[in-house]
Amino acid sequence: MTRSNILVLFIFLIGFMIVCVAQQESLSPDLKEAAVRDAACTQATDVKDSEPALTGLTIRSGGRDVGTIVAVQGACHCQTTNCDSLVYLRSGQGYRLVLHEKYASLHPMKIVKLGMPSLTGQFEVSAQKMETTVYDWDGKDYRPSLCATVVKGSKVPTITRHPCKTASQ
Secondary structure (H helix, E strand, O other), X not given: OOXXXXXXXXXXXXXXXXXXXXXXXXXXXXXXXXXXXXXOOOOOOOOOOOOOEEEEEEEEEOOEEEEEEEEXXXXXXXXXXXXXXXXXXXXXXXXXXXXXXXXXXEEEEEEEEOOEEEEEEEEEOOXXXXXXXXXXXXXXXXXXXXXXXXXXXXXXXXXXXXXXXXXXX
């Protein structure tokens, strides 16, 4: 195993095993409105009679709040344990949506690229299998940079890195 492969594996494991110490926050009215709009149920069969549960996780960089990860839970927002996860960055007086995926968890990492922390998302396939994606900031948007399948073993997980899917796949 080369030194760069060991580094990538280490970074990946940190992302996979990260325990988020950031505090969940209540959302401002404008961010709550944006999240409800951006995660709106789209199918006629979706249940729309109840307000989704929203939780926020602050993204910090350089000692300041730069954005928020919003987890949206509700009947039409979740597939098993994977629910809508939206990433908003501050833009002037408002917020700009920069990522919308379904994940069991999505958290900022300690790695910083171009002034913004990388994000790690875990999509639960089963109780034993998870797809993990690390997103890096490219100066404009978050882009997938490392993707892997993690299968929990009796002692250590099996991690298989693979190419990340593009938006068109």
